[in-house]
Amino acid sequence: MGDRSGAEAEREAGSGQPRRRIDLRLALPAALVWAASLAGLWLPPAELAVLCCTLAAVGGLVLARAARGGGARRISNAVGGGRNPVSRPRVRSFPAAAGVALLLAGAAAAHSATASSQRFTGPLAEAVTAGKSAVAVVEVAGTPRAVAGPGGSDGRWSVPVWTQEVTTGGIQVRTRARLVVMGGQGWGGVVPGQTLRAAGKLRAADPGGPEAGNLAASTPPGPAVGGSLLEGSARKLRERFVAAAAFLPPDASGLLPGMVTGDTSALDEGLNNAMKAVGMTHLTAVSGANCSLVLGALLLLCRRLRLPRVLAAATALGGLALFVVLVGPDASVLRAALMGAIGVASLAGGRSGRGLSFLCLAVMGLLLADPALGSSFGFLLSVLATLGIIILGRRIIGWIPPAVPRWAAAALAVPLSAQLLCGPVIVLLQPQFSTYSLAANVVASPLVAPVTLLGTAAVPLVVVLPWAATALVAVAGTFSAGVAATARLAAQLPGSALPWPEGVPGMLSMVLLSVLSLAALWAVARPRRVVRLIRKAHAATVGLLDGAGRRLTGLRDPGSLDRGHRRGRLGYCNKTSGRNIRWPLRKSEHPAPRHRTQLPGGT
Known part of the structure; x- marks a missing residue:
């Protein structure tokens, strides 16, 4: 047994x-x-x-x-029945x-x-501190992002740039510094890699950020030159995909481009708020999950075609690179692609230790290439989500009974493992508890794959075969409508967004909740082991109480706590009339009744 x-x-x-x-x-x-x-x-x-x-x-x-300590050392090794010293390197x-x-x-x-020197010293730092006006020649470093005001988007854009030269106060400074241009009309159409002229007022950036400052543009961007032809084509392709999805219902037509290419220009504000309330905003931006699906599909296709391993890897990575160019080669997209590739490699290989090593190498490589990522919450969430999939994903799948299909187990394990580690950081950014976040993400998880794969396949067909693209967009739009319906339904349920403590107390309480949730899932999946642990804990507690009672009153002391004759019951010894009476008593142990004896004198 x-x-x-x-x-x-x-x-x-x-x-x-x-x-x-x-x-x-x-x-x-x-x-x-x-x-x-x-x-x-x-x-x-x-x-x-x-x-x-x-x-x-x-x-x-x-x-x-x-x-110096890694030289050879003498150790004993049994060879031929004797012990002969053998030299081995010390590890x-x-x-x-x-x-x-x-x-x-x-x-x-x-x-x-x-x-650091650009932020603290030099003419540019002095101009930023003084809030001077400047004219700068800049190179666009990323895709423009819409800036949301109190009532939604106010038509302004945030554009990361690298400076080439800055003229302020009659002084021209040639330096390569990171700025963020906050501009209105015209700034939403710039393409990464373009060189253009910007004029406006310099402002100080938030402390701890990588930017040397911000430039509030007072004019549209100047004549743009250069720019990558590939990135310009990708931008036009994204616009045509948004137009191709316009025939879908409102929720689907706005959500589908966001889930496929990260373009949320047509996303309804009500749907966006609903997805924020239930913790599904990661679906409207290109994340590691999208990159994992694309990379996994390409690897499966190469395996079906029986391509050699090297050729299959090169094909899959090439397809992932094109996908990154399509959605915009921002730092967040590049990071998501790398993290998604690590997650796929870890789950496919079944080696959590090696997956963690790959993750650490990726973190070091990205930080050495761009130390500014160290302060990015997006980078932190990507690392934590990948770490959760690597460390907890396969364990949670192993806890689920074999009767459950593997795809269903993965649909539960992947979002749960990522959310357990990301939850404490998310409450720092948004101090609220999304009650139905896990349930909504589990329900939407099977719908994300067809949306991503069919939608991505439809993007190039918009130009080559519009009728085929329309068919794929219609099918993918149906699944995206299901995602939108899930978000709206979960957001309308009572208690969908509960208030949560802010700051460090909120983070620590969410850590505790994550640990308890993981323990509860393990207990539900392993009831027999839980019963065994409870029995062992009960036996250990009884033994501890017994030993503590004996130590307090002395071994074999009549007044000590002692185990009763009946199994599993505790008896209490007390001195009564000079006799040791245990409680509870058996029938045979009850003292005989005393008879009153008449003494002379009536006493």
Whole structure:
């Protein structure tokens, strides 16, 4: 019986397969690089230089010590029945990893030094602090984003740019600094890669951000030159897709382009608010889930065609690159593509430890390339969602009974694992609890795949075969209408958005709720193990109380807590008339009744 229960427990723990250890060696370097990137966004240049030198010096010392201690050592090994000393290299992976982590953190801090100097010192920083007017030649660095006012969009756009030259107060400064242009009409049509002229008033940026300042444009953008032909074509293709979906019902025609290409220009404001209330706004922007679906579909297609592994990987990555160009190669889209690829690789390979290593490598690479991502909540949410899928996704799928289809188990496990880790950060941005968020996302999860895949396939057909594109848009629009109906229904239910504490208390309470939710799911999926644990806890509690009573009153003391004769019951000993009477007493243990004896004198 003991072997059988042990085998059942092993099958429950890992679906019959041994658990793989999670490789945490790259977690420390990733955490240190992230911390150094954050420090580079807040510290002045002088303090940042001290930090870089300190990290580099300490990292070099740790690596040198690890190298000196990594020589051969003599260990005993049984060979032929005897013990012969054999030389083997000493493994010092942790000191080496710590040294490399410190050096990488120093590199991330050094990369932030240039942006830090532009924010704190120089003519541009002085002009931003003084709020002077300026004329700048800038290069568009990302896709324009609509700026929502109190009553919705007010026709203004936010455009990230890189400066080439800035003229202010009669002084021309040639510098490459990051700015954000806040402009009205005309700024929504610029394309990444274009070089144009902007005029307006400089303003200080929010502290801790990567921008050297903001430019409130007072005129439309000047004549644009250059720009990527591919990105310009992608922009026109997105506009034609929005026009091709115009025949759908209002909710579907506005939501479909947002779910496929990230274009939310036709999205109804009421639907947008409903999706915010139930935690479904990630569906209206290109996220790691979209990239995962596209990459997974391409890999399956290549597998069906029996392409070689290298050719299949190259084809899938090429298709993902075209998808990124279609939706706009912003930093958020590039990050989503990378995180989606890591999530697909982890789930497909079934190796959570290797998936975590890939995630840490991606985090370090992105932060070293752009340290400003360290302060981005979007970057943090992408990392947490991918981490949840890697660490918890396969475990939750393993907890679900085999009778449930795997696609249904994945539809529950993926949004749940991502939401458990992202919830504490989301309440910092929006202090409310979306009661039906998980249920709404689970219901909408099967609808997202056909919308993304059919809609993405219809985008190029809008130009080549309009009739075929119309058919695909009609089918994808039906599924997107289902997503919109789910959001509106969940938002209208009572208590759909409950108030939640703000700040650190709200974050900590959400962490506790996430832990309790995960424990409850495990308990529901493993009732037999829960019963066994309860029995063990009961036995341990009884033994603890028994031992505590004996220690307090002394072993074999008549007044001590003692176990009764009946199994599983506690007896209490007390001194009464010089006799030890246990409670409860059996019939045979009741003392005999005393008879009164008449004494002389009537006493």
